[in-house]
Amino acid sequence: MSTYRIQSGDTLSKLAQRYHTTVGELAKANNIQDPNKIFAGKTLNIPGSRDEFIPSTSQAGGGRTGGTQGTTGTQGAAPTGPAPQGQVGQWIEQARAELQRAGVDPSKMDPRAIAAIIQHESSGNPNAQNNWDSNAKKGTPSIGLMQTIQPTFDAYKLPGHDNIRNPVDNIIAGVRYSIARYGSVSNVPGLQSMANGGGYVGY
Known part of the structure; x- marks a missing residue:
């Protein structure tokens, strides 16, 4: 789960916009009773990170989109089905x-x-x-x-x-x-x- 440490001047509204979620979702994910009261130094859970991804034990490599990888790949076993929930x-x-x-x-x-x-x-x-x-x-x-x-x-x-x-x-x-x-x-x-x-x- 992704987290964020609240900084001075932050508001739930600003953080909701930054993380492409809503004030309500942030409040729900962190059991916040009053969305107008958050405290610097506290850690927030970011609700968008709780999706049910495909389980994997592999580790990420170093390449990124636009890199220099030259292989074209072949059609083989691949993930199928609906998108994850969330x-x-x-x-x-x-x-x-x-x-x-x-x-x-x-x-x-x-x-x-x-x-x-x-x-x-x-x-x-x-x-x-x-x-x-x-x-x-x-x-x-x-x-x-x-x-x-x-x-x-x-x-x-x-x-x-x-x-x-x-x-x-x-x-x-x-x-x-x-x-x-x-x-x-x-x-x-x-x-x-x-x-x-x-x-x-x-x-």
């Missing part, structure tokens, strides 16, 4: 609906495969940012649920979905990139590795 699952379904309206084949964007990438890349935190890898050293850190770098996001976003930190916009760009590079989200090398008994590697 807020991340809702974001995935919203993104898939937008992608379908844009003409993307639903069979190429399995929601469980998308959820698996999100689990390993950001643990479901739409504000996740990688400040240490090679992309970050070049000035283009990996950002958001699917850890896209800005040039990749700009190349694969849909019109009207221009915010790399918006979870739906981020998923849209990450999915379109995955399909363009690997043929489908299920073909992402990290998922193919897991399907064959290996560990997850970044895409």
